[in-house]
Amino acid sequence: MSQLYQVQQLLKTLRLTETSNEISKLIKAAETNEDSYTTFLLEILTYEQKRREEKQIEKRLKWATFPYHKTLNDFNLGEQESLSKKQLNQLKELTWIEQLFNIILLGPPGAGKTHLAIGLGIEAIKQGFKVVFTSMGELIHTLKTEEITRKSQTRMKRIRSSDLVVIDDLMFMAMDQREANLFFHLINDLYNNASIILTSNKSPSDWGELMGDASITTAILDRIIHRAEVIHLNNDSYRMKHRTSIFGSESVQN
Template sequence: MTGTVPTLQDYFRHLRMVETANELPALLRNAEKHSWTYLEFLEEILTYEMKRREEKNIEKRLKRAKFPYYKTLDEFKISEQQSLSLRQIQQLRELNWLEQQFNLILLGPPGVGKTHIAIGMGLEAIQKGFKVSFYTMGDLINLLKTQEYLRKSQLQLKTILQADLVIIDDLMYMAMDQREANMFFHLVNDLYERSSIILTSNKGPEQWGELMGDKGITTAILDRLLHRVEVIHLNGESYRIKNRTTIFEAESVQT
């Protein structure tokens, strides 16, 4: 039995082992170089295929998540945030709350790291095989308002509903009319006990009713969001202000 390398590559592609097919010449060279046994060679092929498939799945999940940027939890400067400990960060990154479909609400003034933590949690979830969607509240409301007539909005909403974790950034940064609040309620209701939600806001739940304008809808939304939730209060000086760059030199300019 004398198959050529291109023929073997075609066999692997037929079996949908595309990554192995592309890498086969290099794998064969390594097998010869290191005198692998048949079992070692077979293990190397399967390990390589599984690793590359998982890497590509992570790439797909990252693309679908629509993060505005990537910031990991390791990059979060815990020393500058006195209201959250390293131990708490480690507990959160274990994602037990996500597996139990708990929600997280990150509250605090602008610039204290709410979005950074939310994105960091999202990245951890993606690495562990979960599907994530990230939207600002403004983009989400626009999506809900256009779903009736835009195919793109319908597809994006479908992705949100299929996610294990939905991150909504800047919740309640602006007031909603009754129609918008009603659409937001239906989304929260659809996600209830099916997905976890991370919300970031500079206003506490007790203030949300003022911005939704409908006490009944606000109560219904809070009932679902707060049923299983961890509320984290962040405080301190804005990182963006504290670590800002300047166009001026360190020494003051003398006039």
């Protein structure tokens, strides 16, 4: 039994699994660089910590269930006249999550609401927060089936234990009485426990029509807007501006 094998097994026993898998390369690098014992030990511990953090981020990204991966660096701020670079940097700092503030992103389809919401969610995960992304349609379905399916129970448990919940396409469809009640109870559970990012193409003043109950709408708005920043992304659809045409530069009319 070689010493290297014994070292690998001891590292696994001590739950330093990442280092165990890489120890031979770390040893060779230390020998090449003629590192001191202290430097070598620091390299080992630093590597283990870095890999654990990376795996934790990978795990949280998987749990977040983003529909696609787009960071804030991919966000074209030049397309958004209503959002300055300073404001975007303030959002990126994420102090609003620590203060339990909510972010409401309003604007027409294709204005960049979902991209911005996902970018903030990814940034939050990198900074150690637990994040969940859900569309409004998916959320309502999960709430309605929570009592009867284990999958929905697990999903709702993650949502309620998150630091940041992103709800996309809020109020894109009307809710019945039961759905509105379930949504209210979730917002009530998250109130003072998590931050929420909401994206919607409808103003909060129009939400009442889609919920069908003025009292529930008022209760929901009271909890969401109590601490909230409302950002209007009123530019033309980014997807329409940058769409690919089968006709090249020619329009259908030409």
